[in-house]
Amino acid sequence: MKKQTIIAAAIALATLGASADNETMYLVKGNRAVAKYSVDAVDYITFNLPDDVLDENLWLSVDKVGKNTVTYTVNTAGNDVAYAHNLISYYDANYVAMDFFGDMLENLDEESALQCIQYALSSNAFVGIGTHTYTQTDFEQYDQYSEASRFSVVPGSKYYLCAWEVNPVTTEPLSTFVYQELTTEEPAEVNLNLDVAFAGFNSYGVVFNFTGSNNIAYVRTCWGMYDSMQAYADYYGMDFLMGTFGQSWSMDFLAGTGDLEPGIENATWPVYDQGEYVMYVRAYDFDGNMQEKTIIYNYISSEDTEVPVITIYSKEKSEGHVKINFEISPSNVEEAYVRMLSENTVDDRLNMGYTYPEITMGGDATDITHSINTTGEYTFESNEVEEQWNSILIYAKLKEGGNTTLRINFYPDNDTQWSIFAPQHVPATRKKAKPTSIRRAGSPVIRRAGK
Secondary structure, three states: HHHHHHHHHHHHHHHHHHHHHHOEEEEEOOOOOEEEHHHHHHOOOOOOOOOOOOOOOOOEEEEEEEEOOOEEEEOOOOOOOOOEEEEHHHHHHHHHHHHHHOOOOHHOHHHHHHHHHHHHHHHHOOOEEOOEEEEEOOOOOOOOOOOOOOOOOOOOEEEEEEEEEOOOOOEEEEEEEEEEEOOOOOEEOOOOOOOOOEEEEEEEEEEEHHHHHHHEEEEEEEEEEEEHHHHHHHHHHHHHHHHHHHHHEEHHOOOOOOOOOOEEOEEOOOOOOOEEEEEEEEEOOOOOOOOEEEEEEEEEOOOOOOOOEEEEEEEEOOOEEEEEEEEEEEOOOEEEEOOOOOOOOOOOHHHHOOOOOHHHOOOOOOEEEHHHHHHHEEEEEOOOOOOOEEEEEEEEOOOOOEEEEEEEOOOOOOOOOEEEEOOOOOOOEEEEEEEEOOOOOOOOOOOOOOO
């Protein structure tokens, strides 16, 4: 049979199927229909695919982009095609790029940038099957059982709309991955009667009162010491700072108390050394408009509260090896720990809101309280140091006083220099913190009390 005869026969079968049912086109082998399609779903059939026709199992359509909402369709070639999908913020993908490749996303080659976007999707995705249209609206709760399960569609931000074909049973990713860039509309500046006022201290840090109109959907905050945040904001810009490190909170949450330690306010942020701290706040309404506020205040620690002093006596490092001998004075500590982690892990934990003491005492930390109480010193040594920048954290707390954490960064070789941070002191009591002038700038660490 000649080729044109085969084509003619296929067209005849398709046409007969369509006219018989008037809605569905069938492809038949023997006495079985092996495939069927709605007549409206196809334009024509062909044995030779034109160059401008894509042969993929899924593709994307952006249906609507607003200030704080995006509607999109994941189209599939069949009703049994499964996929992972989501809107991935540029800042999330760029964070992966900085973490994995040490450079901004836009400076990477195409393959490396694609890997960063894929990784960001793989850790934060929804799963669907068949063609569906989805709408995401900023801070809208998508899981009724989880208060934290909320969409993030921040106005004036760049996103990657992604879909990755997956195995419908195991959800393991397959070869087809598609994405499309989009940018949400810029927010208008509005007056939401936002006010952020210093409210005192609790055992976790400084407390703020957040008030504003009922039209505030949520607030996004960044917090840290003024000097470092100012340098970061000057270099990268406020949008980058808030997009990369900002965290979103409902007004109800900020007005409440923690469930781990009742009575501790949720709107609590940590303070360490005395000096200027800054909080940047962006409040968004339900229409995607925004009001900004910046608060700077001076933290003055108690001058008569004793804190431990950590002194490094000796240190050595080489490939796969590190050894540090140190003293803690006075030695009557209530608790003392030492822990080694990757430098990136420590920074990630800080940006998630954990304090240095919490990081030092967690996971595989070594309790050295007895050694310090007995001899006043300790030698930390490891012969299984990974080939990366690492951090050694040393923490001590006095029975009648404050606590101190010392951070030491190093690379396990003979060439690079040690990096020893200024110790983080937290007095047992704090005297006062006074508000000062309002300015702009940037770099964060926020703590959700009780977590």
